[in-house]
Amino acid sequence: RTPASRRNRGPRPEGLAMAQPRLPQVASVFLYGEDGRDDGLEALHIEPLRERSMRHHWVIGAHRHPEHVQFMLLSEGGAVTRFEEVELRPARRCLVIHPAALVHSIQYKEGSEGMTITVSLAYLKELSRALPEADALLAVPRVIELATSYDEIARIYAQILQESTRKPLGWRAKIGALMLSLLVELI
Numbered sequence: 001r002t003p004a005s006r007r008n009r010g011p012r013p014e015g016l017a018m019a020q021p022r023l024p025q026v027a028s029v030f031l032y033g034e035d036g037r038d039d040g041l042e043a044l045h046i047e048p049l050r051e052r053s054m055r056h057h058w059v060i061g062a063h064r065h066p067e068h069v070q071f072m073l074l075s076e077g078g079a080v081t082r083f084e085e086v087e088l089r090p091a092r093r094c095l096v097i098h099p100a101a102l103v104h105s106i107q108y109k110e111g112s113e114g115m116t117i118t119v120s121l122a123y124l125k126e127l128s129r130a131l132p133e134a135d136a137l138l139a140v141p142r143v144i145e146l147a148t149s150y151d152e153i154a155r156i157y158a159q160i161l162q163e164s165t166r167k168p169l170g171w172r173a174k175i176g177a178l179m180l181s182l183l184v185e186l187i
Helices: 003-009 047-056 122-128 135-138 150-166 169-185
Strands: 044-047 059-064 068-076 079-083 084-089 092-096 103-106 113-120 142-145
Touching: 003 113, 044 047, 044 135, 047 103, 047 113, 059 135, 068 079, 068 122, 068 150, 079 092, 103 122, 113 122, 113 169, 122 135, 122 169, 135 142
Parallel strands: none
Antiparallel strands: 044 113, 059 103, 068 092, 068 113, 079 084, 079 103, 092 142
16 A cells, blocks of 8 residues: 555554444534524614525534524424434424524424524523523423414514514614513513
């Protein structure tokens, strides 16, 4: 064997007859499909579901958000959301919580509508200091059916989207209050 061919194949592990299989890498991201990293404590991103899901043909591959929680509001359509060993099947008028650091993937029903909020776990913890019940809410993946509270939660999402887009005076404080209202509605 020549040194050049050995270099192309990589170093051979000592004492192993065969190379060990590689485990698939799971991306750790702030937003799926983007290289950008969130560096702010108050980082919050909100967008309509269709913006990201249509770009990826309604399939969001396995990934994790190490320091962020996602709140996915489904207005119409549905999805299959897989979390490591749990599979959830949210439908219209449901909210899905994706806990921080948990590997998940999503297959949306084509044409699904709704919005997703991705928010810093540290920021949520700061907001909810007076609301210790929020810790349990954010700890495990869950689908929350919004039979009676859908309209109120959809209004909160619309206001967060509006504030984060326009950024009027006091917008950060208002978004904080709206996120706290969302947590209270979900508990």
